[in-house]
Amino acid sequence: MRAWSHPVVPTIPGHSDAPRLHDTASDSIVEARPSDVARLYVCGITPYDATHLGHAATYLAFDTLQRVWRDGGYRVHYAQNVTDVDDPLLERATATGVDWRELAAEQTNLFRADMEALGIIPPDDFVAVTDVIDDISAAVHSLRESALAYRVPTPDALPTPDGPGADLYFDIRAAERQAPWTLGDESNLDRASMLNLFAQRGGDPDRAGKRDQLDPLLWRAARAGEPAWDSPVGAGRPGWHIECSVIALAELGTDFTVQGGGSDLIFPHHDMSAGHAAALSGHPLAQVYSHTGMVAYQGEKMSKSLGNLVLVSKLRAGGSDPRAIRLALLAQHYRTDWEWTADQLVAAEARLAAWTLAFGPIAVPAAVAAESASESAVDVVDRMRAALVNDLDTRGALEAVDAAIEAGVDDPALVGAAIDALLGVKL
Template sequence: MAPWPAPDLPQLHGKGDGLALWRRDSSAPVPVQVDDVARLYVCGITPYDATHLGHAATYVTFDLAARVLRDAGHGVRYVQNVTDIDDPLLERAARDGVDWRDLATSEIELFHDDMSALRVLPPDHYVSVVETMDKHVATITGLVEKGVTYSVPTPDAVHAGAEDVYLDLSTQRSFGEVSGWDRGEMFEVFAERGGDPDTPGKRDPLDPLLWRVERDGEPAWEGGVLGRGRPGWHVECTTIALDHLGMGFELQGGGTDLIFPHHEMSAVQAVALTDDPPFARSFAHQAMVGYDGEKMSKSKGNLVRVSQLRKDGVDPMVIRTVLLAQHYRTPWEYTPQLLADATTRWQTWCDALKTRGDDGAAELIAGIRAALSNDLDSPRAVALVDEWAARPGNGQPSPQVADALDALLGLRA
């Protein structure tokens, strides 16, 4: 599947210091070690509704990470999936009386438009689950052959005797290493985040679904020894990451709601298949964005959609400025005042770029680089640009600063 078009990326003088990220087992940001090419996997959308600010915050955050790594002189191999077959997509299509494939196509196109408008760098590999079904079948078949799975009787299967397939977590010593959670914490969110703890026949309520055999009215694909069906959500990212990045890639990203079960299960499945930990060397998670007192989510319907803001005439660079003013690890709530503040800020910066000149540009660029290298501290970078823009100008444009804002922060005036 083709991603959205790539924006131009100005080349800056010198290089940045690389990227250090906070880890749950460390009291300070830890440098992301890169041998040659920085391999980055960010979990993509399930295309059943439009991009909201919570989505946008995630993709802007990891866009910043990719920009920092490139600015440090590293090559970047960025992979993102598209979960274009999943229960929420099927449910929304049935509710709206549309074909699930048409719904996915329209929402993917809208997501592309939003990402282009926000000047998010596209992934190098943008991978559809539907288009790579044979690879998911191969992954699950490999796990079955390793003897780390089991089957559960499935009375509502289309074909008599067909059974769903689960990973047996009791065989996996690495389970829990990604999240660091205890079982009580896991159970609190497992069901609401796509798990099926109450399915009869499971050995452990937390065991992840690998293959769902065909049910009446559901799309299904040939699975060889697995029978007709479709893969579970978690194993899709396992397959795509292994196929394009291999084990031990540098960074996996997503929202904090993916820490468990999605990132945990994706990693444990990869280790089960390869016996070669770790799946990813570093993880980073975007904090949740709230609206009207609750987490912004499709299921709750309390969404501020990027596409609607754009239709309302909001400059996409203002939307991006709203996001950059928040630190990715700090939960925050969207308010109209944040948008108003960002509108004023962006206009001030645009005016300064016309009249401030490049006096102090080197100092500003060094400051932005240092801020972003330190756990993607975009609020610090924003504050530095505010300070620069407030100084007296000389009536000249500021091409060096303009290029820095574009290359490092993704903002083009």
């Protein structure tokens, strides 16, 4: 599937070190140093109500990671899915009287436009779930053949030529015995917390016939009025977690560098995705599990279910400069939970204006600036790099640029190029 246009990223003198990131699995700061290519998977959108600022903050965080890797001389291979068939999408389509395929296409196009406007480096592989149904069903069939998946009687499923339809579930305990994975490896949660989150986030702990309350759905048998595909495991459609496992393994292979997403994906999605992948491949899914904080609005976490969304497209339509939106998001540390206010955008617009005056095309030429400068532009860029390498400290990088305005630099153009290359803001 088509992604969006790649922004021009300038090359600047010097280079970044390998970034250090917080790893959720170990709850520690670790070095994300690729052995060759930096391989990154970030879970994509379910295309309805896209793109709110929580989405934008997550994709901006991993855009920053890409920029640090690239500045360090690493080649990056980035993959992202689009969950273009899933219960929330189907429910929204039914509620609004729109065909689910049309809704998914419309919202995916809007997401593309928002990402391009924000200067986000696109994935090399932008994969719709509906384009890889055969691969996913083959993976589910493989798990069933390995006795890692089992049938659960499903009275409302359409009958099959072989008898009643049945949903297929992943056998967590069997997978723990056979694969290099244990439930909770990525989330570090106790069982009570897992059960609570599982129920909140699309799981069905009380489903009769399951071997373990936390066993996740792999394949949903066909129901009347729902989209379904023929497959080796019967007509139906994928469960949520298996799609990312299959896409990530196909595009990036095993043990890739970083698995990313919002903190609301830690459990069950990333924990289960890692389990599916380990069961399929015999290897861990990723080396580092990195997660972004949640964005609130009007006192509540920004979410589709609550409807308290601030959409990038509406901010843009209202005249907001996408660069200012980007700066407002960069002013928050990617791992913190925070609340969006209109004042943050006003502050970002003022910052953008000040940076443009100091380091943009109309800035004082270097030969003139050097006469009154008390700061080396090279030193400013070094401080920006040091901040970003340190767990993507974008706030520290922004403060380094702000301080350079106060001091004056000997080469404003270099700082402007670094702002573009490292922070993705073209002045």
